[in-house]
Amino acid sequence: MFGCLTGVTTVLFGFGGGFVTVPVVYAFTVARSGGGVDAMHVAVATSAAVMVVNSVGATLAQARSGRLRREYLWPLGAWVAVGAAAGALGAVAVGDAVQRVLFAVYLGVTILDSVVRRGFVAGGVAGAGPRPLGRVAASAGGVGIGAVASVLEVGGSVMTVPLLRRRGVAMADAAAMANPLSVPVAVVGTAVYALVGSGAAPGHVGYVDVVAAGLLLAGSLPAIAVVRRVVGRVPDRVHAVAYIGLLVVVLVAIVVV
Template sequence: MIDHVLPLLAFGVLTGLTTVLFGFGGGFVTVPVVYAFAQAQNGAAGDPMHVAVATSTAVMVVNSLGATVAQYRAGRLKREYVWPLALYVGLGALVGAVGALAVGDTVQRILFAAYLAATIVDSVVRKGFLTRAAGAEPRGLGPVTVTAGGVGIGAAASCLGVGGSVLTVPLLRRRGLPMANATAMANPLSLPVAVVGTAVYALAGGADATGDRAGQIGYVDAVAAATLLAGSLPTIALARRIVGRIPDRVHAVAYVVLLGAALLAVLLV
């Protein structure tokens, strides 16, 4: 384990940075990293993708909560975009987490890569994400988007361990919100996904999930999660000071570039 501490700490720092700047909660960083870590430790016998997704949701609970508090204090959260959408996201998260346990490790990895690829293409091809219309007034969320959309976001996010920001950020962006506000809202909207997903994955486990490793609760690798958090939490405290200073278009382009890096990582691991 000791030879993995420094890499996990380093990626924990990156996780904290992406949580504040992009609302990821760590999912796109932690899933590929913990997948590689779990595969090196247990191989296919330990269901590395399930462990990666479960550990990612556990890390997101703490990261998203910390970032939510920071964004609230900065005045970037708008209640009408968070509630009741968060309720339906939580309901969908329960469905997604249970469904994830029914699919094989390889299928889950393929779905994760496809999810990233589709989001990248959508963000680049469709208008409204990379460039925000000058003087555009933010628009509210319709009832169908809040209910059916919320359930769909929660199900996909919980199944893949990504927190939902990859869907909520483009959604809010196309409602006319600046990137700073859209990514800020992704943090509280990731919380129900993280809490529900962690509970399901932690209770699921058993001998097949934990293998012979200590420090694993169900599919959640508590040691890897704690190491990642040791790097992410101090970073969240520091990074919150630079949100809002990044030009809007640069912020949007960086979001897509980071998704591309995560896709490349999961394909090469």
């Protein structure tokens, strides 16, 4: 069930699954282990593994739909990869409790920024078309996106989508381009967590819960195939508001858990 929801959010919002899989895997890991393992590390590691497959699958689907635009993906994608590598080196050193708090704070700041600062819901400046990314936004912004996303394993969409929205990009296109921009973060994160994780429980590769990842993908991949056919029919403003609403739900979920 949560795998299907992961697939839906991957296509609609470019999440790659991170905002759904992290709270879900965290809750199940805590319930199963009784708190005896680094549950947040397991959650973000498993999220990264799911995100690799989801993001690549969604990228291929979105490429066929014509929503990917090279001027927004390059060189931003290269800088995101640099930041992801740097962030991954410190990710496993962050304590489980600290990582959980950072995840919640990250969500809260993003929600507040999207609501308070102009440009996200409406998409850029009224009457103006899409504007290209500047060098600073692509380089410094890309490194920051990759580093933060690698530590929390959320794919970076929560930063790339607002960034592109404020450049006047349609919500459906911004969400579509968040998927290829999530691939380097997911690949680096999966490799690091698989290599250095403790693998305390059966069915794990490092910190990656292989069983949970497989079950989530069994639901997400069919959902991606179905939802990609209808994503362009959602009104732009409704799409943007729904994006914020989902972040609120995830924030409540991780705080309650």
